[in-house]
Amino acid sequence: MYRKRKQVIRKQSSASQMFFLKDEQLRSIFGKQTIDTIKKREHRYIMKNSVLYPITNRYRMALSLDGMWQFQFDPKSCGLSENWKDGLPSPISMPVPASFSDFFTTGSERDYCGDFWYQKDFFVPETAQSKVQLRFGSITHRAIVFCNGIEVARHEGGFLPVVADVTDVVRCGAVNWVCIWVNNDLNESTLPCGTHNVLSSGRKIVKPYFDFFNYSGIQRSVYLVMLPAESIQDYEVSYTLDGADAQVDYKVFCEGAGEISVQLLDAENKLVAEANGAEGALCVQNAHLWQVRNAYLYTIVIVLKKDGLPVDEYRERIGIRTVEIRGTKILINGKSVYLKGFGKHEDFDILGRGFNWAVAKRDFECMKWTDANCFRTSHYPYAEEWYQMADEEGFLIIDEVPAVGMMRSTHNFAAAGTGQYTYFFETPTVPELLKNHIQQVKEMMARDKNHPSVFAWSLFNEPETTSEYAKDYFTKVFEAARTLDPQNRPLTGAFEKNSAPDKCRCYQLCDFICLNRYYGWYISGGAEMEEAEVKFRAEMDKWAAKKLNVPFVFTEFGTDTLATEHKLPAIMWSQEYQNEYLAMNFSVFDSYDFVQGELVWNFADFQTSEGVMRVNGNKKGIFTRQRQPKDAAFTFKRRWESLPLNYKGE
Ligand code: CKX
Numbered sequence: 001m002y003r004k005r006k007q008v009i010r011k012q013s014s015a016s017q018m019f020f021l022k023d024e025q026l027r028s029i030f031g032k033q034t035i036d037t038i039k040k041r042e043h044r045y046i047m048k049n050s051v052l053y054p055i056t057n058r059y060r061m062a063l064s065l066d067g068m069w070q071f072q073f074d075p076k077s078c079g080l081s082e083n084w085k086d087g088l089p090s091p092i093s094m095p096v097p098a099s100f101s102d103f104f105t106t107g108s109e110r111d112y113c114g115d116f117w118y119q120k121d122f123f124v125p126e127t128a129q130s131k132v133q134l135r136f137g138s139i140t141h142r143a144i145v146f147c148n149g150i151e152v153a154r155h156e157g158g159f160l161p162v163v164a165d166v167t168d169v170v171r172c173g174a175v176n177w178v179c180i181w182v183n184n185d186l187n188e189s190t191l192p193c194g195t196h197n198v199l200s201s202g203r204k205i206v207k208p209y210f211d212f213f214n215y216s217g218i219q220r221s222v223y224l225v226m227l228p229a230e231s232i233q234d235y236e237v238s239y240t241l242d243g244a245d246a247q248v249d250y251k252v253f254c255e256g257a258g259e260i261s262v263q264l265l266d267a268e269n270k271l272v273a274e275a276n277g278a279e280g281a282l283c284v285q286n287a288h289l290w291q292v293r294n295a296y297l298y299t300i301v302i303v304l305k306k307d308g309l310p311v312d313e314y315r316e317r318i319g320i321r322t323v324e325i326r327g328t329k330i331l332i333n334g335k336s337v338y339l340k341g342f343g344k345h346e347d348f349d350i351l352g353r354g355f356n357w358a359v360a361k362r363d364f365e366c367m368k369w370t371d372a373n374c375f376r377t378s379h380y381p382y383a384e385e386w387y388q389m390a391d392e393e394g395f396l397i398i399d400e401v402p403a404v405g406m407m408r409s410t411h412n413f414a415a416a417g418t419g420q421y422t423y424f425f426e427t428p429t430v431p432e433l434l435k436n437h438i439q440q441v442k443e444m445m446a447r448d449k450n451h452p453s454v455f456a457w458s459l460f461n462e463p464e465t466t467s468e469y470a471k472d473y474f475t476k477v478f479e480a481a482r483t484l485d486p487q488n489r490p491l492t493g494a495f496e497k498n499s500a501p502d503k504c505r506c507y508q509l510c511d512f513i514c515l516n517r518y519y520g521w522y523i524s525g526g527a528e529m530e531e532a533e534v535k536f537r538a539e540m541d542k543w544a545a546k547k548l549n550v551p552f553v554f555t556e557f558g559t560d561t562l563a564t565e566h567k568l569p570a571i572m573w574s575q576e577y578q579n580e581y582l583a584m585n586f587s588v589f590d591s592y593d594f595v596q597g598e599l600v601w602n603f604a605d606f607q608t609s610e611g612v613m614r615v616n617g618n619k620k621g622i623f624t625r626q627r628q629p630k631d632a633a634f635t636f637k638r639r640w641e642s643l644p645l646n647y648k649g650e
Pocket residue numbers: 210211212379412413414416417418462496497516518522556601618620
C-alpha cells in the first residue's frame with residue numbers, strides 16, 4: 001500500500017543533526033595544539049543532542065515506540081530518489097527492537113546486504129513539551145532519519161544512539177510518521193570493517209573481516225522524548241575517596257540558562273549531600289562504595305530552575321568508586337581485583353542482536369552462578385540496559401568500541417590465531433576510518449561515562465599492530481581518547497597473536513595489556529597440546545622479560561566445543577577437550593603474577609557468517625546459545641569460587 005504523505009511541516013528542521021565532526025575539527029584533533037584546546041573545553045563531547053537515557057517525570061516524557069514497524073528491502077537503492085521517506089511502497093511488518101535476519105525463511109533475505117527501510121506512525125500528545133526528539137538506541141550500521149518526510153538526522157555507526165530533534169517537524173495532537181533509510185554494508189572505513197562480493201545475479205554478499213554475523217536493523221529501543229525548552233543536556237561525575245568519606249565532583253550541561261541544584265540520595269532515598277551550580281562537589285560522609293559484586297547505588301538528582309521555579313529534573317543511579325592501575329594491579333577503591341569473566345556478544349535465537357530484558361537477565365544469572373565479576377562488550381558498545389544491570393549487580397565492564405576487523409582477512413580468526421601478517425593501515429581509506437573511529441570513541445564515552453560498572457575502555461580488537469602505519473594510527477586514536485573521559489579510566493585494546501612482544505608497536509599505548517591467545521586451539525591444538533603449553537610459556541616469558549610493570553588480562557582464550565560431543569581420550573571439539581585446554585591455560589595464567597584477569601571466549605555460542613570452520617556459528621561458548629551450561633561452565637564455577645577477589649594482589 002503506497003501512501004504518499006502530504007507534507008504538513010511547519011518548516012525544514014535544522015538540516016540534519018549530524019554527529020560527524022567537521023573536517024577542520026578533526027584535523028585539529030590530530031594536531032597537539034587542538035588537543036590542548038579540547039582539554040580545556042567546558043564540555044568534552046561534541047554532541048548535538050543529549051544522549052542521556054530517556055526517563056519520564058514531571059518535566060520530561062519518554063514514550064516507547066517499540067513494537068511492530070513497517071519494513072522494506074531496497075536492493076536497487078532507489079528508495080531515496082523515489083521518496084520512500086513519504087511512505088514505503090510495499091512494506092511488511094517487522095518487530096523493533098530486533099535484527100531483521102532471523103525472521104526470514106529464505107537465505108537471500110536473512111543475508112541481505114544493502115539499503116532497507118523502516119517506517120512507523122506515532123502520535124505526539126497535544127501536551128508535548130517544547131522539545132521533541134526521536135531517540136534510537138542504535139540503528140545498524142548507518143541511517144538517515146526522516147520525520148514527516150523531512151530529514152532530521154544522519155548517523156554512521158551501528159551501536160550507539162541516534163537522536164533526532166523533530167521539534168520543528170512534528171504536529172502535536174496528531175499522527176506523524178518516521179521513515180528511516182538504513183544500510184548495513186561494510187567497507188574498510190566503516191567500524192566494524194569488512195567488504196562485500198557481488199554475485200552474478202547482482203546480489204550483494206557481505207564479507208565481514210570479523211567473526212560474528214552482520215546482524216542489522218533497529219536492534220535497540222526507540223523512544224519519543226519530550227523535553228522542556230530549557231533542559232538538562234548532560235552531566236558527568238568523578239570521585240575521590242578520603243578515608244571513610246567521598247567527594248563526588250560533578251558538572252552539569254544545560255540547554256538554556258538557569259540555576260542548577262544537585263542532590264545525592266542514598267539507597268533509602270535519604271538526602272546525603274547537595275550543592276548548587278553547574279559545577280561543584282558533593283561531600284558524602286561514611287560513603288557506601290560501589291564494590292565489585294557488591295554494588296551500592298546512590299541517586300543523583302539534578303534540577304534546573306528558572307526564576308526560582310523548577311523547569312527540568314534528571315535523576316539516575318550512580319555508584320561511588322575509584323579505578324586505578326598501579327604497577328601490575330587493577331585497583332577498585334584502592335584494592336586489587338582479579339578479573340574473572342567473559343567476552344560476550346549481543347546474540348540470541350530469533351532476536352539476533354535485538355535487546356531483550358529476559359535474555360539479559362538470564363545472562364547475568366548465569367554469570368553470577370559461575371562467580372564471574374567482569375565482561376568485555378566485545379566487539380561493540382552494547383545496549384544501555386546491559387550497563388544499568390551491571391551497575392546494579394556490581395559487574396565490571398571493559399567497554400569496547402566497534403573497531404574490529406582491522407586486518408584484511410575474511411577468516412581473521414585463522415590469521416589472528418596463527419600470527420600471520422595481514423597489512424591494513426597502508427591504504428587510502430585510513431583517514432576516513434580514523435575519523436569514524438575517533439567519533440565512535442567519543443560517542444561511546446559520552447554515553448557510558450557515568451556507569452560505575454565501566455572501569456576501562458577498549459579501543460580495538462585484534463588489529464594489525466606491527467607496522468609504523470598502525471603505530472601512527474593508534475597513537476592518534478589514543479591521544480584523542482585521553483582527552484575525553486572525566487574519570488580518566490584506563491585505556492586498552494585486545495591484541496592477537498601477531499602482536500607479539502618483539503613485534504607489536506602499539507601495546508605501549510595501553511594502561512593495561514589485553515591478550516587474545518589460543519595456544520591449544522588455533523596453535524598446536526589436539527594431540528599437540530603439550531607443545532602449545534611450551535609455546536605459550538615462551539611468549540609469556542618474553543613479556544615477563546620486558547618488565548613492563550602493567551597488568552595483563554586475557555580477554556580471549558577458548559575452544560570450539562559441541563555441547564553434543566564427548567570423547568575419552570579427549571579430541572578437539574569435545575567437552576573433555578575444552579576442559580583439558582582450560583586446565584593448561586589456567587596453569588599458565590597462575591604462573592605469572594602480572595596476569596590479573598581471565599575473560600574466556602565466549603560466554604555463549606553465537607552466530608557467525610557461514611564457513612568451513614564454523615558449525616552454525618562459533619561454538620566457543622561456556623554456555624550454549626540457549627544459555628545452558630557445557631561441562632566447562634562447572635569448571636569455571638569451581639575455579640572462580642576458589643579464587644579470592646584480590647587473587648595475586650596484596
Ligand atoms: N578473536 C585468534 C575474535 C573473536 C573470534 C575469535 C575466534 C577470535 C580469535 C582470534 O571475535 O570469535 O576465532 O573464536
